[in-house]
Amino acid sequence: MSTTEHSEHSEYIDSETGKMGMWLFLFTEIFLFGGLFIVYSVMRAKYGEDFHHGALELNAFIGATNTVVLLVSSMTAAMSLTAIQKNQPKVAIALIFSTLLLAGVFMINKYFEYGHKFDLHLYPGSEVMRNLPKGEIMFFGLYFLMTGLHLFHVVVGGVLLTIVMLRVKSGKINSEHFLLLENGALYWHLVDLIWIFLFPLLYLIT
Amino acid sequence: MNNPSPTAPLNYLNHKTGLWSWMTATDHKRIGLLYLYSITTFFLAAAVLGLLMKIEKVAPGETIMTAQTYNAMFSLHGIIMIFIVVIPGLAAVFGNICLPIMIGAKDVAFPKLNLFSYYVYITGAILGLYSQFANGHSPDAGWTFYVPYSAEVNSNIILALMAAFTLGFASILTGLNFIVTIHRMRAPGMTWFRMPLFPWSLYATAWIQLLATPVVGITLLMVVAERTLHVGFFDPKLGGDPVLYQHLFWIYSHPAVYVMILPAMGVVTEIFPTFSQKPVFGYLPIVFSSLAIALVGYFVWGHHMYTSGMSIESRWFFSFLTFIVAIPSAIKVFNWLSTMYGGSVDLKPPLLYAISFIFLFTIGGFTGLILGAVATDVQVHNTDFVVAHFHYIIFGGMGFGFFAAMHYWYPKIYGRMYNIRWANIAWGFLFTGFNFLYFPMFIMGIQGMPRRYYDYDPQFQMGQTISTIGAVILFIGLIGMISNLVYHVRRGAIAPANPWHGVTLEWQIPSPPPHENFDDIPVITRGPYVFDNPHTK
Amino acid sequence: MENHEESHVTSYALNAKVLLVLLSLTVLTILVIKLHLGAFTVAMALFIASIKTTIVLTYFMHLKFEKPILRVMVGGIFALFAIIIVITFIDYYFR
Secondary structure, rough: OOOOOOOOOOOOOOOOHHHHHHHHHHHHOOOHHHHHHHHHHHHOOOOHHHHHHHHHHHOOOHHHHEEEEEEHHHHHHHHHHHHOOOHHHHHHHHHHHHHHHHHHHHHOOOHHHHHHHHHHOOOOHHHHHHOOHHHHHHHHHHHHHHHHHHHHHHHHHHHHHHHHHHHHHOEEEOOOHHHHHHHHHHHHHHHHHHHHHHHHHHHOOO | OOOOOOOOOOOOOOOOOOOOOOOHOOOHHHHHHHHHHHHHHHHHHHHHHHHHHHHHHHOOOOOOOOOOHHHHHHHHHHHHHHHHOOOOHHHHHHHHHHHHHOOOOOOOOHHHHHHHHHHHHHHHHHHHHHHHHOOOOOOOOOOOOOHHHHHHHOOOOHHHHHHHHHHHHHHHHHHHHHHHHHHHOOOOOOHHHOOOOOHHHHHHHHHHHHHHHHHHHHHHHHHHHHHHHHOOOOHHHHHOHHHHHHHHHHHHHHHHHHHHHHHHHHHHHHHHHHHHOOOOOHHHHHHHHHHHHHHHHOOHHHHHOHHHHHOHHHHHHHHHHHHHHHHHHHHHHHHHHHHOOOOOOOOOHHHHHHHHHHHHHHHHHHHHHHHOOHHHHHHOOOEHHHHHHHHHHHHHHHHHHHHHHHHHHHHHHHHHOOOHHHHHHHEEEEEEEHHHHHHHHHHHHHOOOOOOOOOOOOHHHHHHHHHHHHHHHHHHHHHHHHHHHHHHHHHHEEEEOOOOOOOHHHHHHHOOOOOOOOOOOOOOOOOOOOOOOOOOO | OOOOOOOOOOOOHHHHHHHHHHHHHHHHHHHHHHHHHHHHHHHHHHHHHHHHHHHHHHOOOHHHHHHOHHHHHHHHHHHHHHHHHHHHHHHHHHH
């Protein structure tokens, strides 16, 4: 039984296999948010007017800024893959670092956005929120749950990309073996994808 | 590593020894055994709970427990059986042990992830147990956690929800691993349609695990948010919609029924050709019916909700699709029977269990049609009829499928043989007890005995007593079967590599299999069920 | 074994172009909302979001250069989700 072919013995997982695993994982993420989108669509059909009033409370400017931030970060993540494939690890590190910086900007924006809501005592369970019309309670409930879960994914993606960056630095990820970078970038694009839907559905309701 | 004695060739059981080597094992067969032992433990615990519930019902009024205890017991029985035993059950145990061997691979695609999902599973299981004994009341909202009750009641619902969430995560990871394994790890020459049918059923199952579980995950999280943050997605007092909870819950939990039953169908599909020494009848129809069940099974969730206030159009739609999903199941039954027809049938314990699977599954399936039709469902909804129906499907189907798999692959797993006579007798007890236990519940259900009641009117005395006697017989059979298997792990006669003259790949390697299954990856040149061994003619 | 299939390299320029398209679509979304098209607003916003999603999947996530099986899977996933939404609304629409 002296085999070196087996994945258990190889430091690197076959890249097609690893990528397929990542895609399947992304499918589960899509259905995780999918459940929330089902609740959103049913509730919006029921409380269209209240959702509109709720959305007016949200800061569409911050929402739009964050959309741009995430789109640009998605591009830098995609470019880092190009860089590592072209055997330019320094460029790759710089690009991943910019992705992380943009993730930081996104979180800072979110901090101010949430902070403002808390100043207005608009948070789940607060006295102010309990006295709102039912549809608006629902809207803010969904708003906090959906953006909160998304924010959690931003944090996880940030941690993942930090690990990727360190591995590129140490040479463990290189122009021959870059599966982890590819998967990390895929995850980051998913974070972007979800925001593409969250932005018009939460911030821009007429 | 110990030096092997010359008489005992190295295999996956003894190539490394010690507790630590088991706890850190990435060998798919060892992980399968870890699941087997955990699941058996939980199964026995929940079976005892079931027995206690039946003893409570031996006479009207309070017999051995209060109503509140009874509520907690059926909740715990349901949560353990569904989330910890039946949903992971066959896929995690026999899927892990057999899938890589049957497709000619040395392991699953991600062995470490496989071990990780076992620990996620154990964490979820412990959380589930903890929810029973932590401060406060043990959860009493049933395994379905219907809101608004589950959002309001003062018991450890959050812990139980987190347990279900965690267990779901383990199930997702197992499914993910299997899909990638089947896509990427098949031996050279093993095309999709040369793959045995148990892997096919696992493939269909894995997709359901992957795509349905996240929906229930987020739903359970929403109930947690509802209890902790007072948001009220489902609570009508806060503007929510309790029927929406049921939609989301059943979007997962109905496909989950197919997570339970599809691998069991796969198991018996392996057993019938082997014990008839005849190629399986209708390979392609079986493959496509598995895929059809998985696909259509997604779209029938509403048949759990006919009485919940859905629109008429919706009820019509779900009822129609429910009848559609019966077709692929029936196709399989015909295929199994035709496989046995004209074969040299060898009535060994695995085949006994497989045949009783068909019997019980058919009864469960037909009564399912009564529940799937809107008009009749309104009559029997939330009665013992439903309980009997899903026990015929889940216990009679998945349970007996599991026992069949256990008796079929036991000599492969341990390299020893159990006592066949003993196994036959235990089967007799199990099968008899099962029907005595659950069949009266159909009749009582039609007469109006509600489910989840710890008490009943005197008119049900007869049926309830028969049912309790059945439960005792069943339990004796269970103990008999398990003690036979446990006793012979070390003391059984040495089993040959291929005791049943099977033709799929797992029978072509030694028993127990070596650590990485194959010294050289086999090259497959033909379909899985070609019987040309000398002893068959 | 290691997989030495040459994987496709997306050029920096293409990535930048894709970003430009995505940004213009974002601006378009905001404009559509400002126009107050009534009932069509949501539909338009979702339609543009789907285009953006497709672009991200195709170029940033390299779906264009992957094996067909992955494309089939991704398409199937979104179709499945759409069907689930439609079926749920068979209940809510007629209630």
